[in-house]
Amino acid sequence: MIKEKTLRIGFIGCGKMAQALAKGFIASGITRSENIIGSSPRIDSMFIEEFSAIGCSTTHENAQVVEQADVIIVATKPPLVPKVLTEINPVVNSDNLIVSIAMGIPLINLEQMLPRKTRVIRVMPNTPVLVRSGASVFSCGTSTRSEDATLTKRLFTAVGLCEEVPEVLIDACTGLSGSGPAYMYIAMEALADGGVKMGIPRDLAYKLSAQTLIGAAKMVLETGRHPGALKDDVCSPAGSTIQAVYFLEKSGFRSSLMEAVQAATLKSKQTGRKE
Ligand SMILES: NC(=O)C1=CN([C@@H]2O[C@H](COP(=O)(O)OP(=O)(O)OC[C@H]3O[C@@H](n4cnc5c(N)ncnc54)[C@H](OP(=O)(O)O)[C@@H]3O)[C@@H](O)[C@H]2O)C=CC1
Numbered sequence: 001m002i003k004e005k006t007l008r009i010g011f012i013g014c015g016k017m018a019q020a021l022a023k024g025f026i027a028s029g030i031t032r033s034e035n036i037i038g039s040s041p042r043i044d045s046m047f048i049e050e051f052s053a054i055g056c057s058t059t060h061e062n063a064q065v066v067e068q069a070d071v072i073i074v075a076t077k078p079p080l081v082p083k084v085l086t087e088i089n090p091v092v093n094s095d096n097l098i099v100s101i102a103m104g105i106p107l108i109n110l111e112q113m114l115p116r117k118t119r120v121i122r123v124m125p126n127t128p129v130l131v132r133s134g135a136s137v138f139s140c141g142t143s144t145r146s147e148d149a150t151l152t153k154r155l156f157t158a159v160g161l162c163e164e165v166p167e168v169l170i171d172a173c174t175g176l177s178g179s180g181p182a183y184m185y186i187a188m189e190a191l192a193d194g195g196v197k198m199g200i201p202r203d204l205a206y207k208l209s210a211q212t213l214i215g216a217a218k219m220v221l222e223t224g225r226h227p228g229a230l231k232d233d234v235c236s237p238a239g240s241t242i243q244a245v246y247f248l249e250k251s252g253f254r255s256s257l258m259e260a261v262q263a264a265t266l267k268s269k270q271t272g273r274k275e
């Protein structure tokens with residue numbers, strides 16, 4: 001069993017998601033910055049600079065990440081995954097746990113691009129891992145051991161919620177929680193715009209809209225009550241909220257969100273068929 005704090009984590013690709021995870025892991029204490037390494041081939045990569053600024057090692061050689069880490073997180077854009085897995089294939093061995101966070105790429109494809117019996121896990125995290133409030137799901141490949149699932153759960157729970165799911169659900173989870181922060185930022189911006197339209201200063205409007213989303217989310221998670229019942233508590237008879245709710249229903253607010261999740265899910269599934 002690998003001990004916390006000495007866990008060596010490598011990132012192939014050290015862009016936005018890799019940095020969010022690295023910062024979240026360091027803040028959680030599950031490992032230290034000196035035990036994290038990230039790669040990007042470009043000599044003038046801005047991401048490489050940002051990654052070293054948080055105290056992590058960097059390299060332009062993907063193979064070096066595999067040689068220096070216990071857990072290797074594949075964090076390049078999906079179309080680059082076949083290229084980077086083919087590149088690291090000769091140095092991957094049975095001590096490595098390969099964790100792919102790439103949107104849409106199924107475990108079977110990942111396993112086919114790596115040596116036989118490589119331990120592979122597919123994770124779909126989201127950017128709030130940066131502030132340890134992420135929502136991640138994962139599925140295990142055919143050669144993983146039970147301790148690989150335990151380690152993955154421990155790592156991603158250190159930066160938020162983490163659930164193991166059947167792989168068939170990962171594209172849908174990508175559409176809901178992987179992409180979901182973007183939908184909520186749009187909602188927050190629009191709420192704040194509405195507030196500004198009604199005379200609230202911009203700074204206060206952003207604070208109020210963000211805190212309102214945090215508060216509503218905590219109410220669902222901490223009370224265990226149905227979101228519909230919590231909504232009913234806010235809607236006084238003949239009050240202001242029900243006027244707004246009527247307007248949202250008429251404008252297709254619910255179906256817009258449902259279709260957004262569906263569109264992102266289908267895009268993720270399509271990506272898997274292409275790679
Ligand atoms: N952003 C998000 O919210 C989420 C993203 N994901 C997944 O995470 C992955 C990364 O996304 P994101 O962080 O947003 O993307 P970024 O573009 O921010 O990061 C990609 C990184 O890959 C590097 N890179 C490019 N070519 C190579 C190569 N040949 N070998 C190694 N590294 C390379 C880039 O380096 P450089 O540009 O410096 O050349 C960059 O550091 C994607 O597969 C995405 O589906 C999953 C969940 C959420």
Ligand SMILES: O=C(O)[C@@H]1CCC=N1
Pocket residue numbers: 103174178179
């Ligand atoms: O938009 C994307 O492709 C990635 C996957 C989930 C969130 N961002």
